[in-house]
Amino acid sequence: VYNVLGKEVATLANGEFESGRHSVDFNASDLASGVYYYTISAGNFSSTKKMILMK
Incomplete structure (x- = not known):
């Protein structure tokens, strides 16, 4: 997970991970509300998406 500055x-x-569906818990209690980006990669696939954290 990256902030808007790319950190x-x-x-x-x-x-x-073996193929299939997976989930992870994300404890964002130390992060401020705002826009963040996450990247998911698997093999040759990579996707970065935006998320909005609202507290």
């Missing part, structure tokens, strides 16, 4: 503020999962 990494959290790593939710890192490693290899």
Whole structure:
């Protein structure tokens, strides 16, 4: 997870997973409300999306 300045503020999962559906818990209590970006990568696939954190 990255802030709007591109600084990494959290790593939710890192490693290899078997194929299928997965979920992770995200404790954002230390982060301020605002816009953040997350990246999901698997093999040759990589996708970055925006999320809005509202407290």
